[in-house]
Amino acid sequence: MKMTRSWDRAFLHKGLGVRRILILAILSGGIWAFVQLDLNPADLVPTSGGVQVAWAFFSRALSPAIVYEAEFVPSDTPPLLWKALQAAGTTVVFASAAMSLALIWGLLLGFLASSSWWVGDPAGGAGNVTAFVRRSIAPVVYGSTRVLIAFMRSIHELIWAVLFLAAFGLSHLSAVIAIAIPFGGTLAKIFSEMIDEAPRDVAHAFRGSGASATHVYLFGLVPRALPDMTAYSFYRFECALRSSAILGFFGYPTLGFYIAASFENLHYGEVWTYLYTLLVLVILVDWWSGALRKRFVV
């Protein structure tokens, strides 16, 4: 009797109860997933062929190739390290071209999707027309923008790439647009949230001194959200680098292309050379955005 009561109390306790339910949900979800996928730990032991591949591959982790491993290399091929650098350059070019498009769409749609653009007037007291616009048109605009953003985001960049591959054929520009669409959607979503959640102090002060709603938005709200937006853009740039590298698997000349090619030719040392190049690239941008964030927070 006593035990049930204390159990009841523990379960009804607000924080603990919900948390326990969530933990149980996650764990049972995990069990369901393992059963559904037929994930057997015994399958984790690679087949004998797999062991050989694994050993051959991972043993080269500490000795990446400096020169080509192929026995015959055409005389006009650039040295391996130079080629890795070129591939890294292409990866950066694809990523930054995609980011430039994504930023334009992200800012545009982000502004449209932020509700403060429409209802951000803390003083209230608008004329009839403005009130009408605010009540009826604004929700339609930011509502439909949010639907568009959700659609752009919900399809993965690689699937956009496959769609464009089917629609246009292999074209470098279509790879860039494939990355830019979901990234633009994500940027728009996060930007609009950042603007809506930005501190209102400056906006209130501006409004109080008689600035128009547009001025309040552009000079009171957006600058307050700008540091966060910049830091987030850098983080997305890092993600864009990874995506652009992956697009190589679909035939674009970024790092993924050479990784796949070297791996399939069993030149594992070269694979590590390219992998480390990607690693350095990503870590560099990661460090950069981290340093930037630190400076903004302080």
Add this chain to the structure above:
Amino acid sequence: MSDRELKLRYLRSQRPRSRFAYWSALLLLVVMIGSWFVGDFQVEDFLSERRLQNLTRFLHELIPYPLQERDFNLGIALKWAGEILAEKGWSAMVVTLAISVAAIVLAGFGGAFFSLPAARNFTSPEPFLPSLRNPHWAWRFLWRALVWMTRLFLIFVRSIPEYMWAFLLLAVLGPTAWPAVLALALHNLGTLGKLGAEVVENTEPSPLSALRGLGASHLQIAFTGLFPLTFSRFLLFLFYRWETCVREATVLGMLGIVSLGYWIQDSRARNHYDEMFFLVLLGAALVLIGDLLSSLARETIRRFS
């Protein structure tokens, strides 16, 4: 110059700004604009006659096959969609979801585990409270080395994209669902470990110092102090990462694991673009449902903890 102008000028000079941030933004801008000149994008070619013809043909083929040469009929459309769903769409969606859930559970356990040795304030000879005796410098160094080793590991698994992990693991483990699950788990373990370490480092230290003062060991602090204090925030990150897991799980199928991506690639190879587009939309729906569930869960956590 009037008094007011002087004051304005003074305020302007005193505004908070960072040279580093300024140059970073400028550099990013230059790189972004420059990439359009360096990259061989052939913008004119993109809108050439041939490509536009290709596009119109493609758009025409997106219309469901039984509807292509006739007026729209909802019954036929639904029958067509129902057949694809029954044949592969539904089971592929379940597999995609299962891969993402299995991966995030593994990543959650791994990330929680590795977040401890990656946190500088916890992984030291004297966590949260200076000890009476000064620890030997070599001892101190060993603990610090553990932090950097863990961080190196986390950044390594995080920097390699999921798709690449899956590609490499597929060759090692053979065609089960493991490569996809492990690939997602590894990448997200790196992210969750890093985020978890930041949470640990930003935790209000006084309860932990009190525990240490009572003589708690590292393990005891972790279980009785850090776990309850950081768990909610960690769960927030877990659900946030799960959203990306659902997105990625769709795509990993293209490597041969039978999630949605497999059938998307398959119908593309057979030039059944109508079917491909339908499957893409199914994937989008799955991602949106995942986003919704995740934001519901995060809202609940925020409200109740």
